[in-house]
Amino acid sequence: MTCPLIQKDLANACALETVKKIVAEIGDGIFCVLVDESGDCSNKEHMVVVVRFIDGRGFVVERFIRIVHVPNISATGLKKALETLLSGLGLCISKIRGQGYDGASNMRGHLGCLKTLIKKREPQAYYVHCFAHQPLLALVSIARNHEDVDWFFCEINRLVTFIRSFNKRQDLLCKKQVSHFADLIENELMETGTWLNQELSIARANDTLWGSYFRILTRLVWLFTPIVELLEDLNSD
Known part of the structure; x- marks a missing residue:
């Protein structure tokens, strides 16, 4: 139990079971995605993905899904990484009804941004600027x-x-x-x-x-x- 490798395995197993529970909560329902990207101290770029949906009791909830390493932080690279993550979890990108990002050019630019790429595929995926940045x-x-x-x-x-x-x-x-x-x-x-x-x-x-x-x-x-x-x-x- 004190071995670092065993501790990582336990943490990964807990994360896997937690995500499975979140995906089961969503089921075949619609959801929104909240995405942000940033670099860490080792100069590696990561993408953070959060889903927002209505649970079985009728409450709006937000659940953190995963941090994904993305070697390419362009809009196309982020879209591909997001699609790969959602499909791997059994979530369909066609169920996205909302998307929220910050004002970065690759996230919400005028042309060829992540918002535009997703909206071209799913016109019902309306964009809302990140509320955390609005204040x-x-x-x-x-x-x-x-x-x-x-x-x-x-x-x-x-x-x-x-x-x-x-x-x-x-x-x-x-x-x-x-x-x-x-x-x-x-x-x-x-x-x-x-x-x-x-x-x-x-x-x-x-x-x-x-x-x-x-x-x-x-x-x-x-x-x-x-x-x-x-x-x-x-x-x-």
Whole structure:
């Protein structure tokens, strides 16, 4: 029972039985699919699939089905992976009556997206934008209507774009960061230990990921001095 291989077998067996129960709950009824894709720490792309349906008691329920590794995250690749998953579970894609994704171009673009490919095959599979993202988009829209807030985040994005537009600037920022952290450690102004003082990078904020705004602001605070030194060097160069 303590062997990792046996533990994985037990987990897979439990997952298999759970999915069988969910599929039996759906039966021959109609359902909706909620799909999202993202990469993990090993740079592998995965697709998460959730089904939404009405159970025997008349309640609308959502059930997580599986995380599928997808080597191709294009709309065609995602559609093929989704069809393979559903057919393997005994679910018919013709029973799909709804689909919900985020605003990514391969999920809900203007042409050739996953939404369009499924809707061409099943016209009754209506699309609804992911509700989890709608409050975030509303918050971003409200923030942009505030002149000072909009100006602030526009300047932040301009700064990030300026630094990330050339590898030389990113390398220079890393060198400034190492030197700055070394000075803080030498003056005992920063704690040291395992996983502490890792190299930090900055990236543009994503409207559908509100946490990305917090992350970029936090990192700009940590890297404020190295960024100022970088801009001063570039100005004098």
